[in-house]
Each structure stands twice: as C-alpha cells, then as structure tokens.
Amino acid sequence: MTSRRGLPALVVAAGLLLTGCGGGDDPAAAAAEGHDHSSGEAPATVEDTGGPYEGLHLQDPYQKPQFTLTDTAGAPYDFQATTGAGPTLLFFGYTNCPDVCPTTMSDVAVALRKVDPAVAAQTTVVFVTTDPARDTPEVLAEYLDRFDSDLPTSFVGLTGEQAQLDQAQLAAGVPQAVDGGQTHSTLLLLYGTDGEADVAFDAENTGADIAHDLALVASQ
Secondary structure (H helix, E strand, O other), X not given: OOOOXXXXXXXXXXXXXXXXXXXXXXXXXXXXXXXXXXXXXXXXOEEOOOOOOOOEEEXXXXXXXXXXXXXXXXXXXXXXXXXXXXXXXXXXXOOOOOOHHHHHHHHHHHHXXXXXXXXXXXXXXXXXXXXXXXXXXXXXXXXXXXXXXXXXXXXXXXXXXXXXXXXXXXXXXXXXXXXOOOEEEOOEEEEOOOOEEEEEEOOOOOHHHHHHHHHHHHHO
C-alpha cells in the first residue's frame, strides 16, 4: 500500500466522505450536507503534511461530542462522561456492513494487540450503529464479541432512536448516514484525555497506523 504521507490534501480529505458499504453509490452530495458539528462550528479539516501521526492529522481538532445512547446491556451510556479516563476510539457503522465496518473493527483489534497492554486496557472503543432497525443491543453485543474476545478492553456498542443517532453524528462532526444507515462515514476518531481528537483514520489506514498513533496519544 502506498504511504499516505505526501498525498494531496484533496485526496486525503476524501476519507471524510460517506461510503456506501458493498455498493457503488456516490456519496459526495450527502457528505457535503452532513459533515457538520451540532454546535454550528465548521468541521475540522484534514492536513497530510507529515508530523507525528500515521493517520489523518486534524488541523483543527475535533472536540469530543456529548450524547447519551443505549449500550448493549440496555442502559444509558453518556459518551463524554464515560470515556474520559483514557484514549477513546469512536466509529459509526452497522453490523451488516460487508466491508468497511468489519475491516475497521479488525484493524482496531490488531492495534490493541500491538500496543502496550496497559494502553490497550485504558482505551475505550465505541461503535455507534447507523442502522438501529436491525442493530439491537443483543445484535451489537454478538457482533463486537467477534473482535474483542481476547482483548483487555471490551468494545462498547451503542444504539438509540434515529433522531438520537443523527444528533450523535452531527455532534461528532462526521457525515450523517443515509440509505438506512448503509452509506456512512469511514472516519475513526481518536480522542485523547483532553477531549480532543488530533488524529483520525479512514479505510486507507492500517492496524499498525492506529497502534502507532494510539501509543502516541496515550503518552501525551
């Protein structure tokens, strides 16, 4: 795979767009409308000009969003309040996705096996469904168990009413999913304990990239 470093910013920014899992839909129009912050701030921009990160450098850091959804035990999960103790990885997708979602979760699992076990144990991984009609708490739990069974941290699966999920995506600053949740953001956000994401990953990044940047963020 060609290194991402030195790629034109316009090309790298494509990682912020929506992707139709397993399909050939063109998501550009939907992304232009959906990539927003609920506070009204302009979304952060991606700059691939080197620096310490292997992932996508967010020139203006994303702020950790505030939303409360339902976890796999059926309990309320306050994202901002519950994830402050260590690094946090946040991804929006759905369990029937045939490509981007399982690949991303597999890459996260690879990364957590590569980093210091203490860092892995401190890291929270949150998967928010974009398909609440099919992704019940039970379905999410079974799906995420495929990836985290041997890890020192359990992946968190969240669902909720459609309006809540829409708002969570807007609050996170990622494109809002369309087509029943099947066309969704490819962006995996990595927040530090300061509540900011200076780096993110898309489908072009690897588990090694995530491991490198996770260790870096955990050391800050």
